[in-house]
Amino acid sequence: MQSTSSITRVQTLLRALLICLLAPAAVAAAQDNPYSAWNKVAYGYVKAILVRSAEKMPEENYAFRPTDAVRSFGEVVGHVADSEYMFCSLALGEKNPAPKIEPAKASKAELIAALKGALAYCDKAYDAMTDASGTQTVKFLGQDMPKLSALTANNMHALEHYGNLVTYMRLKNLVPPTSEPGFLPQSKN
Numbered sequence: 001m002q003s004t005s006s007i008t009r010v011q012t013l014l015r016a017l018l019i020c021l022l023a024p025a026a027v028a029a030a031q032d033n034p035y036s037a038w039n040k041v042a043y044g045y046v047k048a049i050l051v052r053s054a055e056k057m058p059e060e061n062y063a064f065r066p067t068d069a070v071r072s073f074g075e076v077v078g079h080v081a082d083s084e085y086m087f088c089s090l091a092l093g094e095k096n097p098a099p100k101i102e103p104a105k106a107s108k109a110e111l112i113a114a115l116k117g118a119l120a121y122c123d124k125a126y127d128a129m130t131d132a133s134g135t136q137t138v139k140f141l142g143q144d145m146p147k148l149s150a151l152t153a154n155n156m157h158a159l160e161h162y163g164n165l166v167t168y169m170r171l172k173n174l175v176p177p178t179s180e181p182g183f184l185p186q187s188k189n
């Protein structure tokens with residue numbers, strides 16, 4: 001008999017596979033810009049799971065950290081919001097607004113509002129991106145990076161930290177968004 005965590009991992013992998021299978025359909029609908037269109041579809045999913053995670057965690061658990069060596073749940077949410085601004089400002093060719101959310105915000109309401117503000121800022125970057133404009137380069141960590149890659153890195157970074165949020169939620173006996181029945185169809189951009 002498989003353990004509950006093994007079943008959960010299999011369910012998560014199946015959901016990820018489903019996304020990979022559905023994304024080409026969205027890309028086919030956007031023939032002129034298949035790369036940027038796919039990136040936007042992925043971002044819509046990432047955006048949905050980040051907001052749902054932040055909303056689902058009770059206020060009293062925003063200060064929770066499994067060990068002293070890691071960020072609290074709230075600090076992870078703040079860090080992700082700060083990073084959204086960083087990556088999306090690169091893609092937009094703008095100066096990073098750098099609101100320093102992680103060190104400045106602590107309450108659930110403040111962090112959810114800040115996360116939604118960061119995501120709204122990123123919406124502009126994903127909405128404006130085309131395959132052609134995505135080839136323009138920007139400097140990131142001293143190296144040239146295509147603008148579209150900045151948005152891909154944003155998705156990857158956010159998903160990395162969603163993994164942290166999942167662990168924190170599981171430790172508090174909460175079901176993360178990607179394990180909720182029927183969540184995937186709700187994650188449209």
